[in-house]
Amino acid sequence: MSAAVRIRSLAQPVAALLVAFAIAAVLIATTSGEPFPKSLSVVAESFTALFRGAFGDVNGLLRSLAKATPLLFSGLAVAVALRAGLFNIGAEGQLLVGGLAAAWAGYAIKGLPLIIHLPLAMLAGAAAGALWAAVPGVLKAWRGAHEVIVTIMMNYVAIYLTHYLVNGPLRDPATRQTATPTVLPTAQLWSLPGSATNFSAGFFLALLAAAAVAFLLRRTALGFEIRAVGLGPDAARAAGISVPRTIVTTMCLSGALAGLAGAVEVLAVHHRYLDQFSPGYGFDSIAVALLGGLNAPGVTLAALLFGGLKSGANEMYTQTQTPIMIVGVIQAVVILAIGIRRLRGRREG
Amino acid sequence: MTAPLPTDTPIIQMANITKSFPGVVANDDVSLAVLPATIHAIIGENGAGKSTLMGILYGRYQPDKGRIRVSGEDVRIDSPARAIRLGIGMVTQHTTMVPALTVLENIILGAEPSRAGFIDSRRASERVSELAGSLGVELDLRASAGTLSVAALQKAEILKALFRGARILVLDEPTATLAPQEADSLFRLLHSLRDSGTTILFITHKLREVMAHASRVTVLRGGKCVGDRLTAETTPDDLLALMIGQRSVAASILTELGASPLDSEPTPAYLVGREPLVPAAAMPTLELRDVSVVNRRGAVAVRSISLDVMPGEVLGVAGVDGSGQRELAEAIVGLRPLQSGSIRLDGKDITGRSVGDRLRAGITFIPEDRHREGLVLDFSLAENLLLGRERDRRFGGGALLDLRCIEETGEETVRASRVKVPSAEVAARNLSGGNQQKVVVARALMGDPRLLVAMQPTRGLDVEAARFVYEQFQTAQQKGLGIILFSLDLDEIFAISDRIAVMFDGRLMGVVPRAEATVDRVGQMMVGRPASEAGST
Numbered sequence: 066m067s068a069a070v071r072i073r074s075l076a077q078p079v080a081a082l083l084v085a086f087a088i089a090a091v092l093i094a095t096t097s098g099e100p101f102p103k104s105l106s107v108v109a110e111s112f113t114a115l116f117r118g119a120f121g122d123v124n125g126l127l128r129s130l131a132k133a134t135p136l137l138f139s140g141l142a143v144a145v146a147l148r149a150g151l152f153n154i155g156a157e158g159q160l161l162v163g164g165l166a167a168a169w170a171g172y173a174i175k176g177l178p179l180i181i182h183l184p185l186a187m188l189a190g191a192a193a194g195a196l197w198a199a200v201p202g203v204l205k206a207w208r209g210a211h212e213v214i215v216t217i218m219m220n221y222v223a224i225y226l227t228h229y230l231v232n233g234p235l236r237d238p239a240t241r242q243t244a245t246p247t248v249l250p251t252a253q254l255w256s257l258p259g260s261a262t263n264f265s266a267g268f269f270l271a272l273l274a275a276a277a278v279a280f281l282l283r284r285t286a287l288g289f290e291i292r293a294v295g296l297g298p299d300a301a302r303a304a305g306i307s308v309p310r311t312i313v314t315t316m317c318l319s320g321a322l323a324g325l326a327g328a329v330e331v332l333a334v335h336h337r338y339l340d341q342f343s344p345g346y347g348f349d350s351i352a353v354a355l356l357g358g359l360n361a362p363g364v365t366l367a368a369l370l371f372g373g374l375k376s377g378a379n380e381m382y383t384q385t386q387t388p389i390m391i392v393g394v395i396q397a398v399v400i401l402a403i404g405i406r407r408l409r410g411r412r413e414g
Numbered sequence: 415m416t417a418p419l420p421t422d423t424p425i426i427q428m429a430n431i432t433k434s435f436p437g438v439v440a441n442d443d444v445s446l447a448v449l450p451a452t453i454h455a456i457i458g459e460n461g462a463g464k465s466t467l468m469g470i471l472y473g474r475y476q477p478d479k480g481r482i483r484v485s486g487e488d489v490r491i492d493s494p495a496r497a498i499r500l501g502i503g504m505v506t507q508h509t510t511m512v513p514a515l516t517v518l519e520n521i522i523l524g525a526e527p528s529r530a531g532f533i534d535s536r537r538a539s540e541r542v543s544e545l546a547g548s549l550g551v552e553l554d555l556r557a558s559a560g561t562l563s564v565a566a567l568q569k570a571e572i573l574k575a576l577f578r579g580a581r582i583l584v585l586d587e588p589t590a591t592l593a594p595q596e597a598d599s600l601f602r603l604l605h606s607l608r609d610s611g612t613t614i615l616f617i618t619h620k621l622r623e624v625m626a627h628a629s630r631v632t633v634l635r636g637g638k639c640v641g642d643r644l645t646a647e648t649t650p651d652d653l654l655a656l657m658i659g660q661r662s663v664a665a666s667i668l669t670e671l672g673a674s675p676l677d678s679e680p681t682p683a684y685l686v687g688r689e690p691l692v693p694a695a696a697m698p699t700l701e702l703r704d705v706s707v708v709n710r711r712g713a714v715a716v717r718s719i720s721l722d723v724m725p726g727e728v729l730g731v732a733g734v735d736g737s738g739q740r741e742l743a744e745a746i747v748g749l750r751p752l753q754s755g756s757i758r759l760d761g762k763d764i765t766g767r768s769v770g771d772r773l774r775a776g777i778t779f780i781p782e783d784r785h786r787e788g789l790v791l792d793f794s795l796a797e798n799l800l801l802g803r804e805r806d807r808r809f810g811g812g813a814l815l816d817l818r819c820i821e822e823t824g825e826e827t828v829r830a831s832r833v834k835v836p837s838a839e840v841a842a843r844n845l846s847g848g849n850q851q852k853v854v855v856a857r858a859l860m861g862d863p864r865l866l867v868a869m870q871p872t873r874g875l876d877v878e879a880a881r882f883v884y885e886q887f888q889t890a891q892q893k894g895l896g897i898i899l900f901s902l903d904l905d906e907i908f909a910i911s912d913r914i915a916v917m918f919d920g921r922l923m924g925v926v927p928r929a930e931a932t933v934d935r936v937g938q939m940m941v942g943r944p945a946s947e948a949g950s951t
Contacts, residue, residue, distance in 0.1 A: 284815050286804040293801060297790030303749060303781050304802030304857075305770035 078356050078363070081402035082370075085395040086112070092394060093387055111387040118380025119373030125380070127262035131334070133372025135160070135346040137271040138326035140353030140364045141278050142194075146319035147359050148282060149311060150295040155201060155216025156323040157347025158223030159194035163324025164331040165227050166193030168338035169235065171248030171331070182251040187328050194324015195317040197223060202316025206309035212316070220347075231340045243340040254333035265333035272365065274322060279361035281318075291315050323347060352396040355403040371396065423486055425450040425582060425613050426471065431480035433466055440466035441477070442637040448582075448630075453604060453614040455624040455645075457657055458634035459876035464617045467634070468584050471615075472504045473497040484582075502582045503575025507874060508785070509567045510574075513560030518542055520559050521574045546573055549603055561711055563736035564782075565596050572603070576612075583607065585616040587874055589623060592902060595734060595941070601627050619876070621650045633657055697761055698722035699896035700746070700865050705755035707741045715741035717920040718755065723865060723896040728887065729925075730899045730911030734940055738920035739869075739900045740782065746867050746898065747779045748772045760864060773802055776864030780854055780871045782900075788854040789842045796824025796838040799857050806861075831856045832882065848879030855883050859890050866890070869900045884910055904933060918942045 093111050094104040119129045139156040146153035167190030174182065201215035237246040256265035282288040293301040294311045302308050326346060331338050353371055357364030374396075378389040424447040433441040441463045448454045456464050469475045471482065473491040482489055484500050491497050494504070511520045518539055527537045539555065546553055551569050559567065568588060575583055583604075589597040604614050604627065618624060624631050625645055633641040633656040641656040700723040709715035716738040723729045733739055744750035746757060748769040756765045759775055767775070781787035789798050800820055803809060809823075810816040824838030831852045835845065842850055851871070858866055866887075872880040887897060887910065901907050907914055914931045916923040916939035924945020926935065938948035 284817065285813055286810065286815055287813070289797070289800065289804045289815060293790055293793070293797075296792045297786075299783075299787045300781075300790045300801065302769065303747070303779055303787040305748075305768075305773035306802055306804075307768060307770060 074358055077403065078358060078367070078399075081356065081399050082395075084402050085398035088398050089391050089395050093391060097387075107385060107387070111381050111385045111391075114384040114387075115374065115377040115381040115392075117377070119377030121380075124260070124262055125376060127257065127260065127264040128376040129369070129373040130268045131263040131265065131372070132375045133368045134265070134267045134271045135326040135330050135343075136350055136353050136371055137365060137368035138274060138329065139323045139347050139350035140357060140368050141274055141361065142319045142322035142326070143350050143354035144357060144359040144361070144364050145278060145282075145291070145322065146315055147354060148295045149291040149315040150298065151202075151205070151312065151315060151319070152213050153198065153201075153216055153316065153319050153323075154213055154351070155198060155219045155223075155347070156319075156326075156350050157343065157345065158216070158220035159197045159320040159323035160327035160330075160343055160347045161223045161227045162197045162327070163190035163194035163320075164327025164342065165230060165235070165245070165338045166190050166324070167252075167328035168245045168248060168331045171252035172246040172337070174252075175249065177251055179251040182249065183254065183332070186248070186252040186332055187254075187325065190324045190328025190331070191321040192324070194320040194322070194327065196320070198316040198320025198323070199313060202313040205316075206312040224341075227338070228340060231338055235338070237337070244335075245338040248332060248336045252332060253336055254329060256333045263334045265329070267329035267333040270325075270329060271368075274325065275361040275365045278322075278364075282361070287311075287314065323350075326350075349396060352400045356399050422449065424448055424483075425485055426615075427481075427483040427486075428467070428471065429481045429483075431467065431470060431477045431482075433463075433470060433475060433477050439637050441470070444480075444634065444637070444639045446632055446639070446642075448613060448615060450613050451608055451611050452630060453608050453616070453628045455628035455631040456615065456617045456634065457619065457621070457624055457631060457653065459619070459657060459878070462634040462657075463637040464634055465586060466637075468504070468586060468615070468617060471497070472502060472584060498578050498580070500582075501580055502584065503572075503578060503580025505568060505571040505575060505583070505585045505588060507586050509559075509564075509571065511559035511562075511567055511570060514558060516556050516558050517553055517562065517570050518555040521555075521570060521577050523574075525578050542573065542577065545576060549573075549576075549606070550599075551603070561709075563740075565592050565735040568592075568600075576607075581611065582613045582615065585614070587617050587619070589618065589620065592735065595937075596902075597623070619874075621653055624653065625650055696725055698758075699725045699760060699894075700898065701756075701758040701761075702746070703756045703758075705742070705745060705757065706753040707738070707745045707750055708753055709738075709741050714753070715920050716745065719917075719920075719922045720755075721898075721915060721922065721925070723898050725864075725894040725896050726891050727912040728891065728897045728899055728910050730901065730907035730914045731917060732901070732904060732907045732914055732936055732940060733917035735902055737917040737940075739917055741920075742917070743779075743782075743867050743869050743898075743900050746865075747777060770802065776862075778858040778860075778863040778866050780858050780866065780868040782869040782873070784847075784850055784854050789850060791843040792841055794824070794839045794841055795828055795833065795835065795845075795853055796820055798842050798853055799824055799827055799838070799860065801857065803857075803860065827856045827860070828853075831886075848875050851875055851879060852882060855886055859886055859895075862893055863890075863895060866895055866897045867900075868897060870902065871899070872903070872906060904936065907936075908933070916940055916945070924948075 090108045093108045097104045097107040099107055118125055120126055139160055142156050143153055167186045170186040170189035174185065177185065197219060201212045201219060204210035204215050205212045231245060232243050235245050237244055254266050256263065282292060290306050290311045293306055294308050298308055330342060335342055349371060353367045354364055357367035374392045378392045381387050382389050426446070426448040428444065428446040431441050431444045444463065444467055446467065458464050466475060470477050471491065473493045473496050476492065482491060489500060491500065515523065521542050522538045526533045527541065528534055542555060551573060553566060553569055559570065562570065588600055592600060608614055628645050631643050631645055631653065632639060633653060635657060702719055702721040704718045704720055705716060706714060706718050707716035719742065731739055741750055745752055748767060752765060756763060758764065759777060764772055764775060785791060790801065800809060804815065805812050809820055821838065828835060828838045833849045833852050835849065842853060855871065871883050875883070891897065899907065899911060911928055913925050913927050914936060915925040916936055918940060919942065923939040923943065926945055935948045939945055
């Protein structure tokens with residue numbers, strides 16, 4: 066990739082972010098209740114507090130990285146699928162079943178050393194996510210069912226299924242929370258002790274996953290097939306690439322990444338599956354993937370940014386009473402801005 | 415509507431049009447004048463600037479310099495919508511039809527007759543049927559556009575333009591994919607449109623069409639206008655010289671290919687006369703036995719066809735568009751399952767195998783639509799050459815890719831194929847049609863395949879690229895490659911085939927050796943007469 070192309074590929078996400086922050090600024094200013102010139106200073110204070118909260122000190126930074134961790138895993142999940150032309154809206158559901166499977170493997174399987182138990186629990190999470198995503202993959206590949214519809218429906222199934230299991234058969238009777246029993250220490254992922262930041266080794270695993278995805282897309286035959294099916298399904302088919310097989314493999318891969326997002330949250334942060342533990346990471350990850358331009362380095366940066374916004378939002382609220390939801394507005398505008406570009410680009414192409 | 419013009423006043427005047435794209439001057443001070451109610455041809459090789467010039471007339475591009483007059487009035491055509499309001503209609507090589515809509519819906523799209531805000535579908539249907547009827551065009555208006563053949567789509571496109579009130583019709587290589595009969599009927603349609611006052615502008619490579627149907631011709635070369643002739647006062651040789659300048663080798667092929675076998679006994683053409691490459695006793699490369707295939711709509715498209723392709727030979731398959739050629743080609747390649755029958759490659763049954771398995775067994779494919787099926791346009795050339803072979807041992811052997819080898823192979827192939835690009839890292843989208851096809855052909859011939867299934871391999875190509883394709887075929891044949899060539903261009907079939915098979919309505923009408931084939935005989939078979947009855951009068 067030449068330098069010029071690289072700069073052009075950066076222009077779009079930067080523009081989307083600028084638009085998003087501009088709209089957020091207008092909203093903050095008009096809802097601040099202050100008259101015009103003063104309302105601008107509220108905006109400035111809000112954004113300053115937001116960024117100070119996110120990246121201003123070590124604790125803030127660690128909290129941002131912790132928030133970025135599930136976003137990075139599931140952002141990679143959405144990005145990989147979209148590289149094959151598949152819009153996986155189901156990362157949330159895959160993340161939930163992944164988290165529950167990891168929790169179960171973490172408390173129910175006993176007597177294993179950490180070196181086996183922890184990877185096994187993570188694998189269980191990845192496998193559950195993969196299985197959950199394989200359903201829309203198979204339906205798309207051989208029946209032509211649109212993956213957007215099926216993944217959305219699978220989200221509901223996942224939400225209610227996990228809700229039922231964690232309230233019923235898998236519930237820990239010893240606690241008043243709706244949660245599974247605690248994961249054994251042999252399946253717990255290292256996290257920073259004595260800290261409320263939730264920073265854990267999961268962050269490094271997420272970075273590893275990003276590197277693996279970059280390697281997959283660039284250096285492997287499967288990655289090549291994923292890109293070929295995404296950019297030219299008819300040409301890929303005519304050239305002998307099995308499009309159905311690539312679709313199913315990609316969905317499984319995507320689901321596995323989303324499942325890992327859930328597994329890491331469970332094994333490193335909560336140490337059990339808490340009902341409705343995800344504040345919508347799977348949905349936020351769509352914005353992360355789009356903002357990151359569907360490539361691993363971009364998705365990593367986008368996850369760090371959104372993780373920072375989420376962790377800085379509290380600081381912003383306590384200092385300026387600017388509602389936390391403004392971060393949601395920024396995400397939504399990013400999706401719209403980039404989504405519009407993608408749609409237009411497709412029509413012109 | 416303006417008052418009728420004196421017939422010597424041009425209905426279209428394009429004066430001193432210059433248009434540059436990054437890195438290339440597509441039109442350089444081009445002027446064009448078209449008289450009303452005439453048929454005017456624009457010829458030139460690929461990249462000569464014909465499509466750009468017509469794109470400017472249709473409002474798709476804005477010229478950097480120059481003026482346009484329509485019916486004597488200065489106009490600024492800033493969009494296709496404006497062009498349509500000025501009475502200009504365009505029929506391109508690539509369809510504008512929405513595949514999921516019916517033909518009728520496509521024709522009225524954006525110009526729907528409506529009543530109280532609802533589409534008046536009965537009136538729409540009546541008006542379109544009437545229009546089609548008056549022009550003698552037979553089309554199933556209720557079929558969805560995605561299921562139509564290229565030829566039928568084109569007719570629908572013409573109806574669409576006329577439905578919008580076009581009185582100037584621009585056609586971009588209208589006969590590129592038509593069988594001779596279809597081309598004849600198209601030109602009959604164009605003549606009657608002209609007689610009723612429509613002005614026709616068409617882009618073509620085919621000198622025969624220019625001489626037979628146009629009254630005036632403008633020749634473009636390298637973005638410049640190099641000649642403007644009345645066809646009554648020029649010769650094909652003259653036009654050819656203008657078109658291609660000094661390239662005598664290419665010129666000779668074009669003369670040979672352009673020599674009209676429809677008017678005379680077939681001329682011994684480009685590859686004919688070479689020694690037979692195959693010992694008579696050799697085992698066929700491809701054996702089709704009682705092959706039946708259904709099309710996208712589930713109707714039987716290929717009816718119990720048995721055929722052999724010998725190593726080193728070209729079996730040309732002629733037929734009117736939509737006679738089942740596409741379905742047969744897809745069945746051989748593995749893109750379409752067989753209803754019944756069997757396929758053997760080098761004696762081994764491959765009937766149920768996938769496209770990928772057949773590729774590895776040695777069957778390669780040049781698809782009809784190179785933009786959609788031939789190439790991934792946003793991939794680099796090196797990546798396009800890798801397509802389908804990404805798990806080959808030479809490129810890494812399965813899991814990993816050997817990027818160095820891929821890059822080297824890409825650069826080598828691009829150089830050997832004389833693709834005019836600085837490197838194999840360029841995206842396929844940025845290449846001209848001829849260069850794109852060279853890449854498709856190079857991929858199909860990579861790694862000494864056994865059988866090549868080629869659909870319209872030189873459709874829309876310039877002389878140099880077409881010549882390259884034939885040379886590549888010939889070289890591969892000498893290594894024992896069998897080729898099954900599906901083409902709607904009889905000149906091409908006659909020029910390079912050793913035997914000619916003819917399909918009609920999904921059936922095989924017969925196979926005749928090239929030496930015994932005449933255009934008349936093949937033509938009779940193309941309209942449904944078996945080989946035994948089709949005489950060579």
